[in-house]
Amino acid sequence: MxxxxxxxxxxxxxxxxxxxxxxxxxxxxxxxxxxxxxxxxxxxxxxxxxxxxxxxxxxxxxxxxxxxxxxxxxxxxxxxxxxxxxxxxxxxxxxxxxxxxxxxxxxxxxxxxxxxxxxxxxxxxxxxxxxxxxxxxxxxxxxxxxxxxxxxxxxxxxxxxxxxTSAINRVPVERVADEFRLLFVGRLAKIKDLGTLIRAVALAAERVPRLRLDVVGDGPVRGELEALARELGAAERIRFHGQQMETARFFSGADVFAMSSVSEGLPMSLLQAMSLGLPAVLTDVGGMREVMDLSRSGLLAPVGDAAALAEAIVRLADDEALRAEFSRRAVATYQAEFxxxxxxxxxxxxxxxxxxxx
Structure with missing residues (x-):
């Protein structure tokens, strides 16, 4: 054909x-x-x-x-x-x-x-x-x-x-002891509302001192987001890696996948995270709720609500058993549906x- x-x-x-x-x-x-x-x-x-x-x-x-x-x-x-x-x-x-x-x-x-x-x-x-x-x-x-x-x-x-999507293959990654790493992978555009995630990280860091966020991707609002991280005193916790052709090392080094979009279909990066067993913290919008209803592998927060997103981050950071259960469910749902x-x-x-x- x-x-x-x-x-x-x-x-x-x-x-x-x-x-x-x-x-x-x-x-x-x-x-x-x-x-x-x-x-x-x-x-x-x-x-x-x-x-x-x-x-x-x-x-x-x-x-x-x-x-x-x-x-x-x-x-x-x-x-x-x-x-x-x-x-x-x-x-x-x-x-x-x-x-x-x-x-x-x-x-x-x-x-x-x-x-x-x-x-x-x-x-x-x-x-x-x-x-x-x-x-x-x-x-x-x-x-x-x-x-x-x-x-x-x-x-x-x-x-x-x-x-x-193809499954992400886990690769060896050096980790700093006690760090809790969030990962965002996607285009840095207004519709992704990454500012809400950055604000959530700044709030959650008060209770999760070793919290870090890796931002993989590029786009028109990158400068604004970097400025916001500096303004909130969170610049040392948030690293902007730019566009990357190979992302396995970022997924492999993360504890939780996070997105704070105001509109979203079914993001490929979320499915890649699920293939590796990453729990998710997401906004309650579009296909992301649909995936969470199917998998029960993450926590949802209202769109634009940095405080609720921060609470979800803290809950997962504090509950290793919940993360392990979400991880199991994520992999099973990926294999069945995605x-x-x-x-x-x-x-x-x-x-x-x-x-x-x-």
């Missing part, structure tokens, strides 16, 4: 990491896999090229020209499947794929509808784009609910495919099951 994944770019991000892992697994299973990026190659795109994948880069252009470029590309490549990831690539590529005679065209929505609600944008996605699609996959049930609730949505096309193999099998079933066209 020839499969083309269509993305905005292949910079470091959860959706892009998922696409890269899916490409590797599908090629390993004997399929011919290529990637097409609209904006630019990106760090992950460069890695895929080094691994022998063909990664096309269209380059920015007005929408009509971009749609024509996709049509020409698909007529030349003649794929069996075009798999679009997120709204913009779907709007740009889905019609061209269908007009080029592609047998199966589907899209994955990798996030929730972020506030504020963009009614016009969601109407374009759920009416124009969906005309050309066989399936629209949501990465968790909350994302599927968002998709079904969009104006004029074709609800029968919506299916849930939980994100999956492996890369399970996700790939579900997508392959959709690729082969065509019948929901307009």
């Amino acid at each position: 020839k499969i083309v994944h269509v993305v905005y770019n292949m910079e470091m991000g959860g959706a892009e990491m998922l696409v890269a892992q899916l490409c590797r697994m599908q090629r390993g299973n004997g399929h011919q896999v290529e990637v097409c990026a609209y904006d630019k190659l990106g760090a992950l795109g460069a890695v895929l090229r080094e691994e022998g994948f063909t990664v096309h880069v269209l380059g920015e252009a007005p929408v009509p020209r971009t749609m024509l470029r996709y049509l020409k590309l698909f007529r030349r490549l003649r794929p069996d499947v075009v798999h679009c990831h997120n709204p913009a690539p779907t709007l740009q590529a889905a019609m061209g794929a269908r007009l080029a005679g592609v047998e199966c065209v589907l899209a994955t929505r990798h996030s929730l509808v972020s506030p504020p609600y963009d009614r016009a944008g969601e109407i374009k996605f759920s009416t124009w784009s969906w005309l050309w699609l066989d399936w629209v996959a949501g990465i968790c049930e909350v994302t599927c609910e968002n998709l079904r609730a969009a104006p004029l949505a074709r609800r029968e096309k919506v299916v849930r495919v939980y994100n999956g 492996t890369l193999e399970r996700m790939d099998a579900e997508y392959m079933r959709l690729y082969r099951t065509v019948g929901n066209r307009a």
Whole structure:
């Protein structure tokens, strides 16, 4: 089977990491896999090229020209499947794929509808784009609910495919005695609200003196976050590591995984943490609650509530038995629900099951 994944770019991000892992697994299973990026190659795109994948880069252009470029590309490549990831690539590529005679065209929505609600944008996605699609996959049930609730949505096309990821392999890491280490992995953007986590760390440190936070990732608000850590007197406890291609040593050195997002689908970094048995402290939002309801492997706090997040951190720091139970549950749920193999099998079933066209 020839499969083309269509993305905005292949910079470091959860959706892009998922696409890269899916490409590797599908090629390993004997399929011919290529990637097409609209904006630019990106760090992950460069890695895929080094691994022998063909990664096309269209380059920015007005929408009509971009749609024509996709049509020409698909007529030349003649794929069996075009798999679009997120709204913009779907709007740009889905019609061209269908007009080029592609047998199966589907899209994955990798996030929730972020506030504020963009009614016009969601109407374009759920009416124009969906005309050309066989399936629209949501990465968790909350994302599927968002998709079904969009104006004029074709609800029968919506299916849930939980994100999956390769397991993190534990590596040897030197630890300072008595340290309690939190880990955040993700893009440093406003929607992640990492400021709330930093405030929580400053509060919790009064009762957990050896508390530390490792922040792995980069983004537009990094300077603000570093300034906040200094302002709160927590700079020595919080280390910003920037973007990292290899993250196993950070997961291996952590005691708890933490996220304080205000909107979230099903973050890949959370699933990676679960694969290694890390308990979680999370905000009660989106797919993160769904994962915690399934696994019972962490604690939830209200969005923006640094004091509640700090209490959750302290509770886990003080209760080794609870951490051990959460760790066991995390691994079991990852293996049952969130492996890369399970996700790939579900997508392959959709690729082969065509019948929901307009």
